[in-house]
Amino acid sequence: MLFADLAAVSAGVAATRSRLAKIDLLADCLRRLEPDEVAAGVAYLSGELRQRQIGVGWAGLRELPAAATEPTLSVAAVDATLERIGEQRGAGSAGRRRALVAELFGAATEDERRLLAGLITGEVRQGALAGVMTDAVARAADVAGTTVRRAVLLSGDLRAVAAAALRGGAAELAEFRLAVGRPLSPMLAQPATDIGDAVGRLAADGAEVAVDDKLDGVRVQAHRDGADVAIFTRSLDDITSRVPELVAAVRALPVDSAVLDGEALALTESGRPVPFQVTASRVGRRSPGAEVLPLRPYFFDLLHIDGADVLDEPAARRWAELDRVVPGDQRVGRRMVGTAEAAAERFAAVLAAGHEGVVIKSPTAAYEAGRRGGSWLKVKPRHTLDLVVLAVEWGHGRRRGLLSNLHLGAAGPDGFVMLGKTFKGLTDAMLAWQTERLQQLAVRRDAHVVYVRPELVVEIAFDGVQTSPRYPAGMALRFARVLRYREDKSAAEADTIDTVRAIWRAAGGDGEPGGVPGG
Numbered sequence: 001m002l003f004a005d006l007a008a009v010s011a012g013v014a015a016t017r018s019r020l021a022k023i024d025l026l027a028d029c030l031r032r033l034e035p036d037e038v039a040a041g042v043a044y045l046s047g048e049l050r051q052r053q054i055g056v057g058w059a060g061l062r063e064l065p066a067a068a069t070e071p072t073l074s075v076a077a078v079d080a081t082l083e084r085i086g087e088q089r090g091a092g093s094a095g096r097r098r099a100l101v102a103e104l105f106g107a108a109t110e111d112e113r114r115l116l117a118g119l120i121t122g123e124v125r126q127g128a129l130a131g132v133m134t135d136a137v138a139r140a141a142d143v144a145g146t147t148v149r150r151a152v153l154l155s156g157d158l159r160a161v162a163a164a165a166l167r168g169g170a171a172e173l174a175e176f177r178l179a180v181g182r183p184l185s186p187m188l189a190q191p192a193t194d195i196g197d198a199v200g201r202l203a204a205d206g207a208e209v210a211v212d213d214k215l216d217g218v219r220v221q222a223h224r225d226g227a228d229v230a231i232f233t234r235s236l237d238d239i240t241s242r243v244p245e246l247v248a249a250v251r252a253l254p255v256d257s258a259v260l261d262g263e264a265l266a267l268t269e270s271g272r273p274v275p276f277q278v279t280a281s282r283v284g285r286r287s288p289g290a291e292v293l294p295l296r297p298y299f300f301d302l303l304h305i306d307g308a309d310v311l312d313e314p315a316a317r318r319w320a321e322l323d324r325v326v327p328g329d330q331r332v333g334r335r336m337v338g339t340a341e342a343a344a345e346r347f348a349a350v351l352a353a354g355h356e357g358v359v360i361k362s363p364t365a366a367y368e369a370g371r372r373g374g375s376w377l378k379v380k381p382r383h384t385l386d387l388v389v390l391a392v393e394w395g396h397g398r399r400r401g402l403l404s405n406l407h408l409g410a411a412g413p414d415g416f417v418m419l420g421k422t423f424k425g426l427t428d429a430m431l432a433w434q435t436e437r438l439q440q441l442a443v444r445r446d447a448h449v450v451y452v453r454p455e456l457v458v459e460i461a462f463d464g465v466q467t468s469p470r471y472p473a474g475m476a477l478r479f480a481r482v483l484r485y486r487e488d489k490s491a492a493e494a495d496t497i498d499t500v501r502a503i504w505r506a507a508g509g510d511g512e513p514g515g516v517p518g519g
Contacts, residue, residue: 001033003078003108004071006044007115010124013045017414019132026136030166033075038166039159040079044115046133047124050079050159054086056101056120064113065106073107078116122453123443133158141165143173151176153185153370156236178309180225180257183232185370187261187301189359189378191385191499193506195347198360198377199340206338209360210315211346212300213333214378216276216356217265218283218488220297222250224258235490239283245294255325256306261367262299262332272354276484300332303367311367315375318367336363351381383503384461385477385495386486388416391451392438395423395431403435403450408460408480410473411496416454417473419500425461425481434485457486457494465504473497475504 009029013022026045033041043050081104088097105113118124134152138145143165151161151173164172178184192198202209219234220243229247231240240247246264266274266282273279274293282293302322303311310318322331333350337343347358357380365375387408395404405423409416426434441452461483468476 001029001037001041001075002071003073003075003112003115005029005032006041006075007112010045010115011111019413022132023136023139026133027139030136030140030162033166035163035167037075037079038163041075042133042137042159042162044075044119046158047119048122049082049119051082051086054082054120055088055097056085058121060098060101061105061117061120063102065102067105067110067113068107069109071109071112073104073112078104121443133162137162137165141169143170147173149370154178156182156184178259178304178311180259180304181223181228181230183221183223183230183236183238184303185236186219186221186234187368187370187376188372188493189376190372190374191495191503192360192377192379193503195344195358195360195379196340197506198379199337199343201377202360202362202375203338203340208336208338208363209343210319210363211335211337211343212359212361213350213353213355214357214359214380215263215265215298215332216273217263217279217298220246220262220264222246222258222260222262222297222299224250224253224255226256227251233283233488234493235488242283242285243295246297249297249330253325257304258302258306258325259304260299260322260326261301261303262297264295264297266293266295280488297330298332299326299330300334301367302326303369311369313366314364315361315367316363319363347379356380382461383464384459384483385410385500386457386489386493387419387460388454388491388494389438389441389452389456389458390416390418390454391449392434393421393449399423399431401435402431403438404431406434406458406482407449408458408477409454409494410500411491411494412473413497416491416494417497418471419473420468420471420476420480422460422477422480422482424479425483430482430485455491457489457491459483459486465500467504473500475500 006029009025012025016022029045030038030041040050081100085097085100105116108116134148135145138148147170148161148165152158154176155161161173199209221232223230229240229250230238231243231246232238243264264279264283266279268274278293282295299322302318303309305321310321335346337346343360350358357378360377360379362375365373387410389406390409391407392403393405395402404426405421407418407421409418437456438450438452441455442450443453444451460477460480462477463479465475466478467474470476
């Protein structure tokens with residue numbers, strides 16, 4: 001396929017707000033790609049390079065030759081050149097890289113150059129989010145969307161799944177399995193407004209639900225195959241070498257193979273949890289020494305045991321296997337309850353122990369990898385949301401010279417939707433850090449505002465959601481304040497407009513607040 005044709009599809013996707021129209025455009029394009037172009041084509045249509053990073057930014061695009069007048073580049077040729085650019089190493093690599101960039105852009109038309117520049121700098125804004133692309137792959141290959149989504153979750157690679165779907169359909173997608181040693185996206189919990197809300201949604205007809213302690217640690221996924229152990233974070237980063245105490249704990253379990261989901265947490269001498277930043281800092285150390293505060297594993301789920309995948313089994317069975325092979329002091333606290341009153345008692349006890357809250361879970365539910373499943377509901381003692389920084393304003397007075405007032409966005413159907421601003425809760429250290437970090441993400445500036453790529457996730461506490469015509473969502477956060485940055489989370493894991501709207505309705509909001517539709 002000509003790269004110009006793919007660029008035209010990308011522009012068409014950006015020009016429509018209709019999810020169905022986006023899916024139709026993408027699916028038609030995917031069908032027309034050559035087999036060896038699918039992986040690159042899916043990446044480009046998703047707004048990213050197949051190679052992720054090639055060592056070129058805006059500075060590398062300042063001096064370019066004139067654009068071509070006729071399209072000649074194929075998708076495969078563009079991908080091959082980008083691969084060569086990323087491979088340049090050693091003496092003279094900068095010059096070779098510049099020459100290859102000039103060669104590529106000199107062969108590209110103006111429309112193609114716009115897409116290339118956006119891909120290289122990470123600034124493609126077309127609304128082809130992962131969910132839209134997944135549905136487009138399903139339509140292009142004429143297979144069920146659930147089949148494609150499951151393959152993506154098990155493999156972690158939409159591009160490989162797309163190639164398999166278009167090549168062999170549902171039969172080839174069925175070959176994707178959980179592989180011990182290869183991380184999969186973890187199941188996430190939806191927020192509930194309070195204990196009564198969570199128990200009422202899951203404890204139908206008086207059935208019992210599980211109340212898990214919600215620890216303020218680092219999410220970890222542990223894989224064991226014989227003596228080999230690997231530890232991954234929620235963002236699927238391999239941290240095995242940084243956490244030898246977790247490796248030792250998993251290696252000591254009476255299993256041949258297993259995949260476990262849980263938290264890593266450091267405790268004080270009195271047994272209370274240390275602040276999240278301390279645990280996160282410990283995980284971030286690449287060479288932990290004997291003097292470093294040790295981490296402890298607290299597992300709450302099991303996805304594979306001794307050659308058998310169990311993520312589709314009811315949670316109660318998974319938990320029984322977990323209890324069988326993992327010692328009690330290495331498991332998250334869990335209590336089965338049948339009433340909201342009993343859950344509230346447990347909630348109070350967990351908070352008193354210094355933990356973050358609880359997660360109410362259905363014992364009959366499967367493990368919904370990669371999804372914020374409705375069978376896990378988290379309850380905290382305050383409203384919090386994980387939002388994305390869209391822009392930031394320069395401070396005044398004592399904060400002059402520092403980036404201060406954050407523009408906050410929730411995930412909508414076609415990007416991030418602004419919900420308000422805040423500069424409250426920022427310590428001097430956070431102000432200094434975000435001033436440096438957000439300038440690295442800058443895409444444009446004016447006299448007072450730095451606009452950034454929507455990548456940085458920040459946890460925001462607030463007192464409620466109110467109707468506001470000032471912002472696109474028709475809602476704004478009341479008394480928003482920064483709790484912490486969540487670099488362990490990607491922007492794809494930010495909370496959605498639907499979640500914000502649910503909080504607004506629970507507080508008495510009626511009808512629709514206006515603004516964007518549900519995401």
